């Protein structure tokens with residue numbers, strides 16, 4: 001015996017006799033009905049039915065198809081996965097084809113055989129389920145390479161999607177972000193999501209190496225090329241052959257080396273210092289910087305032609321302070337990680353510690369947060385990390401912003417109701433329909449929020 005709940009099927013039909021017949025024919029589903037466009041939309045918002053059957057001729061002008069097509073477009077805009085089966089008049093092929101072109105799943109000419117329509121509805125439910133399952137699996141399997149990167153912030157999630165999307169191409173990527181925002185983590189994620197994953201990921205920090213050594217680090221040298229060059233050594237570019245080379249702090253690359261890098265990007269060959277042979281290298285370049293390269297270009301400190309070679313895809317990374325909820329999300333994860341590493345058993349963050357983390361501006365971004373929590377885990381006396389263990393200083397008490405969910409909800413509800421009242425010209429029945437709630441619920445809400453309809 002199956003215990004599955006019947007699935008919601010919306011029947012949009014203004015002919016009440018036919019509506020009743022359809023309900024009766026499809027009693028294996030949880031049938032919902034609507035006789036016009038607005039109530040159909042309210043049902044869509046309230047119940048999200050995966051499948052809809054709809055008549056094209058709807059009031060106020062049931063003889064024309066304009067209201068039906070408008071509804072079809074609105075359903076697909078609100079819930080694009082909905083399978084809409086359009087019921088047309090006999091010999092109404094033109095409208096049937098127009099409905100399919102707009103995204104309807106199928107059409108049936110009236111009068112139709114309920115058994116045949118039931119088969120199509122079944123098929124539509126199955127297709128809808130498959131698509132949902134597919135999406136769920138993709139969501140679960142997708143972020144493999146970037147799964148070490150924690151975020152709930154919408155902008156940061158967008159950055160991750162961009163990285164995953166460009167991973168398959170060979171485009172040069174420029175990551176722009178403050179120090180410690182995760183540029184190297186993203187560059188590695190890009191490499192690991194790319195077809196080059198089996199080859200090497202090589203990173204070099206252009207700011208950390210003195211100018212005279214940077215050239216040989218990047219391009220390599222032949223034995224005897226300079227004093228101390230005891231043996232032939234390939235440079236980082238060559239070492240990354242087949243893989244990905246990350247040039248961190250590219251804004252610090254000295255001008256003569258910028259010219260040399262540009263030549264490499266144009267010709268894709270390197271010549272080691274003291275060597276005469278050109279060596280072909282196939283490498284994907286990812287650059288990163290916290291500097292404003294555009295202003296460096298205006299100051300003559302960065303070559304514009306190199307910039308355009310490097311900036312095929314530019315990905316700005318938001319600083320931690322602009323990522324909603326991420327500081328605490330990461331803090332909990334770091335506590336867990338370091339408590340395990342330090343064999344301190346299970347540790348938690350006290351409320352005062354969480355508030356102090358929320359209020360800090362994190363100029364050093366995730367790296368600063370990571371170091372801060374590592375120290376706190378080591379320093380904490382018990383299993384609960386306090387504000388003092390976090391050691392961010394400052395008096396956070398005054399700055400604490402309490403999130404009052406009720407107020408946030410009230411504000412959102414007030415905004416929605418006022419907008420709907422305006423749209424419905426203060427007609428409460430219409431307002432309730434637009435909002436997808438019953439009239440008594442609307443009255444209750446308006447009463448609670450102290451809202452008055454202008455007619456009352």
Ligand SMILES: Nc1ncnc2c1ncn2[C@@H]1O[C@H](COP(=O)(O)OP(=O)(O)OP(=O)(O)O)[C@@H](O)[C@H]1O
Nearest residue numbers: 148149150151178179180181182183184185366367
């Ligand atoms: N979203 C994140 N989730 C988990 N760990 C992160 C995240 N972002 C950064 N980290 C960690 O924070 C540290 C700093 O990140 P990373 O080295 O990638 O930053 P960066 O922008 O390259 O820094 P810099 O510009 O100073 O080189 C690393 O240990 C990294 O693993």
